Amino acid sequence: MKDEADREPARDPQDLPRLLVSREQAGDAEGMAALYETDAILDIGGGQLARGRDAIRTFYAELVAAGQRFELGDQRRAIVNGDLALTSTRLRDGTVTVEIAHRQGDGTWLWAIDQPSILP
Template sequence: MTTTPQPAVGAGTPEALEARFVELATAGDLDGIVGLYAADAVVSLPHGREAAGPAAIRAAFAAAIAARALGPFDVAVVSRAIVTGDLAMTTSSAADGSVRTQVARRTAGGRWVWVRDGSRLRHVPACVPVDSGSLAVA
């Protein structure tokens, strides 16, 4: 019996999360994208809504991918992190001046995952489902 190796969750460093996201989003790898977020993560959506937890985050990113609202990706993105213990604030600055901020946490296995993403989907209306039962209002 052969098994397919599962993708590693998160990234090896908090700064690497952004590059990993771009790689996974470019490939349309929804499982991989969701794997960049902790089980208790929250992602900001338009209109003060939030996707909390893997199911809601998956639904939001699935809608954004279906609407082709995630790219094109800027190869000139610069990622930085301020690390304090097992927490980090990550920022990504693009050539157009846009900045994304997230909070990451080191897992027990030493990988980094985002726990709070306040900007990636904030301006993507397609990711707010009509049935918002799995979403919270901020």
């Protein structure tokens, strides 16, 4: 697996979905979790939330191990307001993912809240 410093950062909130899918397809759960703020929240279904990057990493590691495969959908243009952005993607089955990204001090973007419809 790549070291975090070797991974491509999200320089635009529009980069986040593509990076998530490419890292998932590469089996890089650590890299997937690195797209989230350290205290981010990910809806993992069934009314449960993964809170924090460690919990998100664990969740994605289980998905990768189970052979889950993500696909790129029709990404909507991010709505940006200062250091916050709303990202969303319409998937092939018509469902939509919704995320809130936060611009970091170095200008890169990480998700703070993720409501993915692509997860079981």
